[in-house]
Amino acid sequence: MRLPPNETSSNAAARAFLSARAGIALGTNLGDRLANLKRAREQISRLRMVHSPILASSIYETDPVDCEPEAPRFLNAVMEVTCESDAAELLQCLRQIEAAAGRPLRHERNASRTLDLDLLYCGDVNVATADLELPHPRMHLRRFVLEPLGEIRPDLILPNCRQNVAAL
Template sequence: MKYGIALGSNLGDRLENLRQAVVALLQSVPGSRVIATSAVYETDPVDCPPGSPGFLNAVIELEAELQPLDLLQHTRAIEAALGRPNEHEHHAPRTVDLDLLYADAAVVDHPDLTLPHPRMTQRRFVLQPLADIRADLRLPGEDRSVQEILDTLPISDEPPPRVYSLDWLDLGSP
């Protein structure tokens, strides 16, 4: 199954946190592989407490032979291992945030997980990196492609320039 996973970090060595999260995914999910990685964008925090530091955001597409709820458990364990408390204030600053965006054409409506991610189409910091790798993707229940949705977001929400190129994820050395 192919998964879109949004990665974010606004504490510590943000780029290293993103890299470590992907390495941990590959190490903890047998047979998984990264198919595509977006550029990394530096963005202002959205709906976070005042004074929160800026985020680095990216999206990867991961191929894995797990069901969505099983992959969710892996992402939560990785967040905890990289310093994000299990109990945390909503939108609090964090070392790493891993959000499942989609799982192929699956629709999931579970108390712990909704796929496609219910707010992703409203968030440029998710759609811009997703468009880097899957601009033509049409999510279940959506008539427009990721790029078409992105093009409808207000101009005032334009992201700052990319801060790292597509080669930010060096998997050669964990």
């Protein structure tokens, strides 16, 4: 593959066109949490690059992990969609949805938020850039991701894991 100047293979992989199943984690612990998640699900479903089938987990209430003291509890869910675009474009759309929900573009890591959308995987794409790391490097350690993901994709084997989601 020939890359444009200043292009790395990781950047090219993030932009490679694909039609693949993409996993998205949704979380919120500020404002009307239920409305935040429902609105985000609808907005994701209406993205021009998202197509059926769309799988959506139940909504789970979870304790905050590595957040500021006294942080409110989170509502979390996971969606899996068919995505007909590159991972970088999908991530950009997810960030726009977060911004529309009131999340600042620049924010502290693990701070309370009106909406957090994490791209977990996008087909078998492996990417490591400043903006995007796929598959998500910590998803297998996060119960608030594994439980809802296990509901919709229990047989999914996560990268770098020997067990499926249900076994984790």
